[in-house]
Amino acid sequence: MNLILLGAPGAGKGTQAEVICKKLNIPAVSTGNIIREALKSGTEMGKKAKAYMEAGELVPDEVVIGIVKDRLAESDCQNGFVLDGFPRTIPQAEALDEMGVRIDKVLEIHVPDEKIVTRMSGRRVCGSCGASYHLQYNPPKVEGKCDNCGGALVQRTDDHPDTVKARLKEYHEKTEPLKSYYEKQGKLVVVEGQEEVADTTRLTLAAIEA
Numbered sequence: 001m002n003l004i005l006l007g008a009p010g011a012g013k014g015t016q017a018e019v020i021c022k023k024l025n026i027p028a029v030s031t032g033n034i035i036r037e038a039l040k041s042g043t044e045m046g047k048k049a050k051a052y053m054e055a056g057e058l059v060p061d062e063v064v065i066g067i068v069k070d071r072l073a074e075s076d077c078q079n080g081f082v083l084d085g086f087p088r089t090i091p092q093a094e095a096l097d098e099m100g101v102r103i104d105k106v107l108e109i110h111v112p113d114e115k116i117v118t119r120m121s122g123r124r125v126c127g128s129c130g131a132s133y134h135l136q137y138n139p140p141k142v143e144g145k146c147d148n149c150g151g152a153l154v155q156r157t158d159d160h161p162d163t164v165k166a167r168l169k170e171y172h173e174k175t176e177p178l179k180s181y182y183e184k185q186g187k188l189v190v191v192e193g194q195e196e197v198a199d200t201t202r203l204t205l206a207a208i209e210a
């Protein structure tokens, strides 16, 4: 199954992507994680993306489209994948169509803006593997440590409230139009994000099995 996860920053796309990947045994392709990796290792692409990311703005289409194209060509993506954080603009969605990538379903994890800002303040990510946690809604088993790999949990610099507002603005302007884009293709399924991760997970699994 080839899936896309849509949703505002902090809606829980990453967490739901992991759930789906385990269930269907397919990889998650997270453009945010790929860009953060490139930033850490100081590649050319990372250098290009840095300023945009830190300002809460979208990285230019041609940069992310190239990343996704290369990633989807790898062998582990041939039996399905979950795109987490891509496409985020209409040109990105069109590029995907032009690549001949067939999409089965688009899940929108829907969370209202007023809940996003408070959610984000509690978000922590693993500095090593990128897994995401929430101090209140999805705490790690051991405080400050990743359940998967034992890495230290940190707050992303772009999770600070001012940057979150910029990211929400980008989301409404550039990403939300994708809902009608995929609705027209008959692929959009809306999952209402719940306070408890386990409740959202149940809805997500029901949506992919339907």
Ligand code: ADP
Binding pocket: 008, 009, 010, 011, 013, 031, 032, 033, 035, 052, 053, 054, 056, 057, 058, 059, 060, 061, 064, 084, 085, 086, 087, 088, 089, 092, 158, 167
């Ligand atoms: P979130 O969904 O919580 O905003 P991500 O990790 O998906 O977090 O993305 C973080 C940042 O990475 C974005 O704010 C943006 O700068 C960049 N980014 C990730 N995916 C894309 C994309 N498809 N197009 C443009 N920029 C992207």
Ligand code: ZN
Binding pocket: 126, 127, 128, 129, 130, 131, 146, 147, 148, 149, 150, 151
């Ligand atoms: Zn980890």
